Amino acid sequence: MIRRALARLEGPFERVFGAASPMHHLGGLAFFLFWIVAASGIYLYIFFETSPDGAFRSVEYLTREQWYAGGVMRSLHRYASDGLMLTMTLHLLRELALGRFKGFRAFSWVTGVPLIWLVFFSGINGYWLVWDRLAQYVAIATSEWLDWLGVFGEPIARNFLHAGTLSERFFTLLVFLHLGVPLFLLAFTYVHVARISRPKTSPPAPLILGTIAALLALALVYPATSQGPAQLNTVAANVALDWFFLQLYPLLDTLGHGPVWAVAGGVTLLLVTLPWLGRRVREPVAVVDPANCNGCGRCFADCPFGAVVMQPHPDRPGHELAVVDPDLCGACGICAGACPSSTPFRSVAELVTGIDMPQRPVHQLRAELEHALDGLTGEAKVVVFGCDRAADVHPLRGPGVATVSLMCAAQLPPSFVDYALREGRADGVLVTGCRTSDCWFRFGADWVEQRFAHAREPHLRTRAARERVRVAWAGVTDLATLRTELERYRADLRRLAPAAPHTESKPRRIAHG
Amino acid sequence: MAKLLRYAGQVAFYGLFIGFIGYFSTSPAYQHLPADQALVKLTFSHPGQPKEPCRERSAEELAKLPPNMRIARQCARERSPVAVEFALDGKVVYAATLAPAGLQHDGNSTLYQRLPVAAGPHRISARLKDHVALPDYNYAKQAEVVLAPGQVFVMDFDARHGGFIFK
Numbered sequence: 075m076i077r078r079a080l081a082r083l084e085g086p087f088e089r090v091f092g093a094a095s096p097m098h099h100l101g102g103l104a105f106f107l108f109w110i111v112a113a114s115g116i117y118l119y120i121f122f123e124t125s126p127d128g129a130f131r132s133v134e135y136l137t138r139e140q141w142y143a144g145g146v147m148r149s150l151h152r153y154a155s156d157g158l159m160l161t162m163t164l165h166l167l168r169e170l171a172l173g174r175f176k177g178f179r180a181f182s183w184v185t186g187v188p189l190i191w192l193v194f195f196s197g198i199n200g201y202w203l204v205w206d207r208l209a210q211y212v213a214i215a216t217s218e219w220l221d222w223l224g225v226f227g228e229p230i231a232r233n234f235l236h237a238g239t240l241s242e243r244f245f246t247l248l249v250f251l252h253l254g255v256p257l258f259l260l261a262f263t264y265v266h267v268a269r270i271s272r273p274k275t276s277p278p279a280p281l282i283l284g285t286i287a288a289l290l291a292l293a294l295v296y297p298a299t300s301q302g303p304a305q306l307n308t309v310a311a312n313v314a315l316d317w318f319f320l321q322l323y324p325l326l327d328t329l330g331h332g333p334v335w336a337v338a339g340g341v342t343l344l345l346v347t348l349p350w351l352g353r354r355v356r357e358p359v360a361v362v363d364p365a366n367c368n369g370c371g372r373c374f375a376d377c378p379f380g381a382v383v384m385q386p387h388p389d390r391p392g393h394e395l396a397v398v399d400p401d402l403c404g405a406c407g408i409c410a411g412a413c414p415s416s417t418p419f420r421s422v423a424e425l426v427t428g429i430d431m432p433q434r435p436v437h438q439l440r441a442e443l444e445h446a447l448d449g450l451t452g453e454a455k456v457v458v459f460g461c462d463r464a465a466d467v468h469p470l471r472g473p474g475v476a477t478v479s480l481m482c483a484a485q486l487p488p489s490f491v492d493y494a495l496r497e498g499r500a501d502g503v504l505v506t507g508c509r510t511s512d513c514w515f516r517f518g519a520d521w522v523e524q525r526f527a528h529a530r531e532p533h534l535r536t537r538a539a540r541e542r543v544r545v546a547w548a549g550v551t552d553l554a555t556l557r558t559e560l561e562r563y564r565a566d567l568r569r570l571a572p573a574a575p576h577t578e579s580k581p582r583r584i585a586h587g
Numbered sequence: 588m589a590k591l592l593r594y595a596g597q598v599a600f601y602g603l604f605i606g607f608i609g610y611f612s613t614s615p616a617y618q619h620l621p622a623d624q625a626l627v628k629l630t631f632s633h634p635g636q637p638k639e640p641c642r643e644r645s646a647e648e649l650a651k652l653p654p655n656m657r658i659a660r661q662c663a664r665e666r667s668p669v670a671v672e673f674a675l676d677g678k679v680v681y682a683a684t685l686a687p688a689g690l691q692h693d694g695n696s697t698l699y700q701r702l703p704v705a706a707g708p709h710r711i712s713a714r715l716k717d718h719v720a721l722p723d724y725n726y727a728k729q730a731e732v733v734l735a736p737g738q739v740f741v742m743d744f745d746a747r748h749g750g751f752i753f754k
Contacts, residue, residue: 090596156608211619221699227688228632229699235630235741236754288601296609308737311620314613324617 076171081509081551088509094278098511100165102277105263106285107161110154112256114147122203124249125242129205130303137299149293152316155197157289159318162193170348177356178379178404180349185266187345192259197319199252203245210234210304211313215323222331236306269402271380272517357405358432360398366415367428369394372531373409376484378516382409382429396429406515407431407485414532416487418443434481443490446476447499454501454564457494459486461507463514465548465556474564476500483507484518488525488534491543502542502567506556509549519547541570620703625734627711629681629700631744635667636718638692667718669696673742674712675704684719706736713742713751726750 087095096103121144123132136144166186169175175183201212217231233239267273276282301314315323325334360373364387373396374382381402387393396409409429410416416427418440425437446457452474460467460479467477480486483505494500505522513519523545524530534543544563548556620626641662649657666687673681681700688694696717712729726744728751734740743752 086596087600090593090600092593096600152612153605153608156612157604160608218699218701227694227697229630229697231699232630232632232697235628235743236739284597284601288605291601292605292609298612307739309620309626309739311622311737312616312618315615315617316613317611318608327619 076173077550080168080171081549084512085551088512091281093510094280095511096161096277096281097164097168098509099274099277099281100161100168101267102274103281103285104158104161104165105275106277106282107154107158108256108260108263110150110286110289111158112260114151114154115252115256117147118144118151119249119253122249124245126205126237126240126245126304129203129245130300133204133206133300137297141297145297146290146293149296149298150289151200152298153289153292155200156316156318157285159193159197162190166190176349176354178381178402181269182266183349184346185262185268187342188262189259189266190345191342192255192262194319196252196256196259197316199248199255201316201319202248203252204300205245205304206300206302207304207310208301208313208315210306211310212320212323214310215326219326219331219334222335234306240306269380270516271378359400359403359405360407360409360429361432362396362398362429363426364389364395366426367396368414369396370414370531371396372412372414373429376408376412376517376521376530378406378408378518379404398429404515405431405433405481406518407434407481408515408518408521410436411482411485411487412521412532413487417489418487418493419489431481431485434485436487439478439480439485439490440493442478443494446478447494450474450476450500454567455499456502456504456560456564456567457500458504458506458560459483459490461514461518463550464506464508465550465553467506467556469553470557470560475560482513482515482518484513484515484521484525486522488532491534495542501570502544502563504560504563505543505545506548508547509552510547512549539570541566620737623706623736624703625706625736625738625740627675627702627704627734628739628741629673629702629713630698630741631669631671631715632695632697633669633715633717633744633746634695635669635687637662638665638667638718639663664691664693666693666696667720670716670719670724671698672714672724673702675702676710704734706734706738708733711740711742711753713744715744715751717746728753 084095084097087097118133118136121132121136121140123129133148136148138145169179169183198212198216202209202216214231214234217229217234220226221229221231233241233244267275277285301310304310315321322334322338325337329337360381369384369387371384371394374384379402381399381404382396383399384394385397387395398409410427410431413428413430416430416436418425418436425440427436430436443457450457450473455474456476458467458470458475458477460477461483462479462481464483467479471477484507486505491503491505494503505526507518507522508514510519521530525532526534526543526545528534546556546559546563548559641660644659644661649659668684668686670684671682672679680702683698685696685698686692687696708731710729710731713727714724715726716724717726726746730753732740732753741752741754743754744750745752
């Protein structure tokens, strides 16, 4: 239900941006915005004076007299920080809505929670440094909020009683924190993505260019400015808040310090414990069969979650064996699709492959495909291989259309395509799965396309014409589009000559090891 | 044409993106304190007097100590709580007895309280005693002030400068 709603919401983004939809690259976008903040911050630091008087003066100099460089950098620093907060929040909400925080994803989820605090801290701390009226308000309100905890010997807020109580050393400490905490944030971000393979820490180039251009435009049209110098003998009564970072501050006045701590702590605790709340449904994980594993490492290369590692084979010296870490396995079946032993042409009594999913083993897929092929009649006969997480392919079934739904599109070994097309049992094969760049298991669509394009092992070796194999990505709400694409494909197939029988028409035994 | 529409869509998206960021990075403004009010801050950081008076060690006691620790005067570390009372226009607005900080209760007693008040003339007074055993407050100050709207009026305390400081 939520997936469908989200898919509809994100539909316009995909139509406009295609594979570079920002909604599919929120994490990478946040990462990229962090780099903008870091780069612009380094520039600002060169000119920044670490004293109560110098801070405001130096920032004003950058904003007014050096508007073409320092002013732009200041605006980029501000707006990229806001963008970082926005994309990080959307990233969190999207993963939450999709339920992607349990089981093998728990580590990434839990390690993401401290990042929220670190981003907030860095941003709020940064506002102090400008030492304008907003900085005065934020500094005093934050100090009072922290003092409520009662863990500091002296109330921090006493630093802001009047100009005489504020020292240069205090500003040096603030600058130190504003450099140190983002470094810690960066380090922790790498922990956040440590347990997934090939983390997307950078958005696609068009998105990078578009984001830079947009932020630059904003910096020039609506530059970030200060709100007058801080004056501790008067209240900063009316402030233009940055609602991305300071949304909790009005609550300090209305609810009080304790309740806001309770809200912040409660939300944090809820987020941290979320992976273990509620019913846990543990999918069976991939299983390696040492007798059929030749140690080629394709499953290791394709696993999106780094769950497969290669270790020395216990029985065959000089050979390697795939080993699955059950805590990391996402039960996607991509490894089974990558295994060269997963070929339906093998004539063994029961088809057993090197690495397989107990709930949907390769021999079962072959039996399903056989059954599907047997039911095909008429012209332009097509087998549609779908994905359980994408558009449901079963409603497409008909006299000339057979369907097989997989755990992920990349669970499909390319040899199954050959198998379907041999002897003209099917005239074409259509493979579908999650929308481009939005694979539930991260790389399913990419691996399928690369295998079919001979850019990734195992290759699609089909002896039939390539026009008899088509790929059409379709999300959960895209059944109508997929149906249209199928009909178009069948019309194309009707214009082709009937499929020629393959020479490889019988199951064969293949060698291993 | 389709490509052109896509580019137009992207421009619209980026426009919304920066519009959203640009607006919420400064708006709407937040009124932290009503325009007709001033803010009084009641605050101090002051160590209470030693809770127990110092005493002179006897010769026998000194003899038992290592030579490098033979100090005649022995003072306990623990400080007395500090009692304080602030009044505005004759009415007590804050009164408390504040414990010293630290595991050994040997730190300062501290206070930081915000008190929004209507701008205008006020009679303010503050009293403090830095030992609970004292019969009466040993520091006191009062003043007539006119608080401007938005003014921060600090009622601080520093024994080295004679007690209360109104600023």
